[in-house]
Amino acid sequence: MINDRPLRVAIIGSGPAGMYAAGHLLESPGGTLIDGELKQIVHSKVAVDVLDRLATPWGLIRSGVAPDHPDKKRMAMIYDSIARRDGFRFIGNVQVGKDISPAELSQWYDAVIYAVGADDERRLGIPGEDLLGSNSARAFVSWYNGHPDFSNLQFDLSAERAVLVGNGNVAMDVARILFSPISALHITDIASHALDALSKSQIKEIVILGRRGPEHAAFNYPELMELADLPDTAIIVEGADLNALPRSQNHEAQLKIAALAKLCKEKIQGNRRIVFRFNAAPTALIGEERVAKVSLINKQGEFETESELSAGLVLAAIGYRGLAIDGLPFDHERGVIPSCESRVVDHGVVLPGSYVTGWIKRGPKGIIGSNKKCARDAVIAVMDDATSGLLPLEGTLCKDQALQRIKERVATTVAFSDWHKIDMREQQDGKALGRPRLKITVSSAILNMLKSA
Secondary structure: OOOOEOOEEEEEOHHHHHHHHHHHHHHOOEEEEEEEEEOOOOOOOOOOEEOOOOOOOOOOHHHHOOOHHHHOOOOHHHHHHHHOOOOEEEEOOOEEEEOOOOOHHHHHHHEEEOOOOOOOOOOOOOOOOOOOOOHHHHHHHHHHOOOOOOOOOOOOOOOOEEEOOOOOHHHHHHHHHHHHHHHHHHOOOHHHHHHHHOOOOOOOOEEEEEOOHHHHHHOOOHHHHHHOOOOOEEEEEOOOOOHHOOOOOOOHHHHHHHHHHHHHHHHHOOEEEEEOOOEEEEEEEOOOOEEEEEEEEEOOOEEEEEEEEEEOOEOOOEEEEEOOOOOOOOOOOOOOEEEEEEEEEEOEEEEEEEOOOOHHHHHHOOOHHHHHHHHHHHHHHHHHHOOOOOOOOOOOHHEEEEEHHHHHHOOOEHHHHHHHHHHHHHHHHHHHOOOOOOOOOOHHHHHHHHHHO
16 A cells, blocks of 8 residues: 555546456456466555546447357456456546546546557548548447447448458458348347348448458458358359469468358358458549449459449448547557557656556457456556556545546546446346347437436
């Protein structure tokens, strides 16, 4: 302890990275697993405030994981157990950089860990990208998952062809959701507005563009093979001959090529088609007000040809990016907060008491579990600095004072007990319709529900 009080740490973001950081700080009696051994990394009492700009916790577990992946969503049970530990407090509906500055947080808390994820996306950078009908796959995923920032979007699914630019796991999720039977989606927690729109979809073909060959495809094997379960759907490969590819030394690449070949052989018929077009990159989106065509450049060896593809929906699935927070340094090229050994740095100078973890630290890569070690590294840095006397402790606030200051800035904050009310209401509303939950997808509706609860 510090002067007979707990070390007070604020974590910004309640997604996997933030919750794993909270779990490490509020370490279980057994310690933390490091290199196969349980070790104590926290040697003093710690109190944790997890702040989130949304009223609901869990980040991408709630708003990014595909609704037909309930096994991954069960990770929320682990985070819920962390939230029930002594010393944990959730404060939702608070936006750092807008409601509260990083400088203020550093004055109020002994240490601040930023775990804000990647709330932006890479752009195609081609003419016509801003036409109606063109959007990011990230926006589409957030829309069908009921993220409040995206619930008011409308996606026109009346055209027969959709084009996905990029062939990573997000593209696989989007393609699968677009072609999943409505009956299968009905038993998930997909947002009701998305369920209604998808039930009226006229899309018959999804073209998934990859600028390189299948040996460089970004999807993982399990996500690809889930397409095999789509009924009445043919899977086709264009722009590459899977049988003529040289044998790769990369086992994973060979596995994916073999899987593609298997899918093409087994799913040769269907009223709908998923077309993997390799060695093809968009150069422009064409249309008056809405997207009507995609202009492509196709590569075959040393030769290039141009072509056009009609499409009414184009979604760019080429990667997520972090967003800058007003008051913190930011690497605009990489889309991350610059850091050294989890410590935030500004032009090479460490900012005492400020740390990063998750995608805002290392970029949008890795699986959910990758955040556990990343969060552990951040917590080790915090504890090392606390032990070494490097934290700026003078003038920081106690638990009640910090909440009072936050409430002076934010009209309505959301406690963890409030989240339980939201969670219960969504599950009750869903049960009445034979669904696991009916998400409340508008922030004002969530806050109004809490006021009347």
